[in-house]
Amino acid sequence: MTAQPLPRMTPWVEGIHAYVPGKAKLADRPVVARLASNENPFGPSPRAIAAMQSVLADSHRYPDPAATALREALGAHHGIDPARIICGTGSDEILHLIAGAFAGPGDEIVHVRHGFAVYDIATRRVGATPVVAPDADWICDVDAVLAAVTDRTRVVFLANPNNPTGTLISAAEVRRLHAGLPSDCVFALDAAYAEFAEGLYEDGIGLANEHANVVAVRTFSKLYGLAAQRIGWGYAAPALIDAMHRIRAPFNVPTTGQAAAIAALADTEWAAMTREHTLRWRNWLSTEITALGNAGLRAVPSAANFVLVEFAADGPVTAAAANEALMADGILARHLAVQNMPNCIRISIGTEAETRAAAASLRAFVARATAA
Numbered sequence: 001m002t003a004q005p006l007p008r009m010t011p012w013v014e015g016i017h018a019y020v021p022g023k024a025k026l027a028d029r030p031v032v033a034r035l036a037s038n039e040n041p042f043g044p045s046p047r048a049i050a051a052m053q054s055v056l057a058d059s060h061r062y063p064d065p066a067a068t069a070l071r072e073a074l075g076a077h078h079g080i081d082p083a084r085i086i087c088g089t090g091s092d093e094i095l096h097l098i099a100g101a102f103a104g105p106g107d108e109i110v111h112v113r114h115g116f117a118v119y120d121i122a123t124r125r126v127g128a129t130p131v132v133a134p135d136a137d138w139i140c141d142v143d144a145v146l147a148a149v150t151d152r153t154r155v156v157f158l159a160n161p162n163n164p165t166g167t168l169i170s171a172a173e174v175r176r177l178h179a180g181l182p183s184d185c186v187f188a189l190d191a192a193y194a195e196f197a198e199g200l201y202e203d204g205i206g207l208a209n210e211h212a213n214v215v216a217v218r219t220f221s222k223l224y225g226l227a228a229q230r231i232g233w234g235y236a237a238p239a240l241i242d243a244m245h246r247i248r249a250p251f252n253v254p255t256t257g258q259a260a261a262i263a264a265l266a267d268t269e270w271a272a273m274t275r276e277h278t279l280r281w282r283n284w285l286s287t288e289i290t291a292l293g294n295a296g297l298r299a300v301p302s303a304a305n306f307v308l309v310e311f312a313a314d315g316p317v318t319a320a321a322a323n324e325a326l327m328a329d330g331i332l333a334r335h336l337a338v339q340n341m342p343n344c345i346r347i348s349i350g351t352e353a354e355t356r357a358a359a360a361s362l363r364a365f366v367a368r369a370t371a372a
């Protein structure tokens with residue numbers, strides 16, 4: 001008997017490596033610090049929690065498909081037109097909508113090497129071809145991105161600050177990148193970590209006000225501590241928003257998420273507290289890592305809520321061994337071997353105690369490993 005043919009995935013889906021999330025648990029010991037997914041260690045604002053509780057009894061009703069109140073709150077908060085905002089199931093959905101609305105088989109989508117892992121998946125999912133521009137010392141190289149653009153490029157994805165590197169390019173560099181793109185190429189500026197950047201910074205909202213080919217992408221998962229509620233948004237010219245609405249899931253942000261996001265935006269004190277804590281402990285952790293420079297560790301300068309630790313390829317200790325040592329101490333960080341960065345560990349900023357525990361674990365590991 002001949003075997004019946006089985007359903008086959010498309011060749012482009014076959015090319016996708018499924019997203020590998022950060023670890024949330026250890027098999028054999030309690031977790032001391034969960035620093036693998038750039039989450040807010042304090043949780044959401046208490047006002048966001050209360051807002052979610054207040055709508056739980058409406059759970060039998062579909063959420064507002066247009067997220068009207070949330071878009072109005074975002075419009076007021078950022079001084080922008082709510083009609084130009086689209087909300088998504090996390091900003092991940094917004095990234096997929098951009099790829100799906102503007103690219104397909106035969107088209108190219110450019111992103112930076114060592115960029116956010118979802119860009120490759122979103123590109124391949126729609127049958128488009130990912131084109132990877134080399135970076136320079138973990139930083140986006142604008143000339144390399146522009147050199148990767150061809151007449152088939154439909155979208156350029158850029159995370160700024162970038163994940164997993166934490167690096168930032170200046171407002172002037174972002175604008176130079178945009179100015180070098182053809183007007184029919186979408187520039188998707190993913191500002192998931194916008195609130196942690198300092199100095200002259202372009203979050204994409206200004207660019208999207210001025211140009212018809214820019215989407216500013218934002219999330220409530222990082223600063224606002226609402227990762228479980230899956231709330232992201234995009235801001236762009238009406239024609240781009242219209243295209244994205246055609247393919248989004250109709251009820252893509254739950255009622256709890258919409259209510260939580262509105263309350264979180266209003267709690268500016270909670271957001272400021274998280275931001276100040278993050279910047280302070282990011283600098284502290286970077287200094288601690290720099291002090292381990294003799295063992296080949298380096299803190300890549302970060303503008304986000306995490307620090308990328310690079311281990312010298314020929315140094316006395318490896319990132320893989322350091323990650324094992326962290327896990328033995330109950331600390332979950334992200335070893336980036338799956339992203340072709342085997343010499344790097346990304347450590348999210350936790351509470352003071354968590355961040356201190358991570359640094360102490362690394363210090364003790366280095367001391368053990370380098371003791372003669």
Ligand SMILES: *Cc1c(COP(=O)(O)O)cnc(C)c1O
Binds near residue numbers: 038090219
């Ligand atoms: C975390 C992250 C996102 C996605 O966040 P959502 O939870 O889907 O909103 C998007 N882009 C970058 C660069 C991120 O690090």
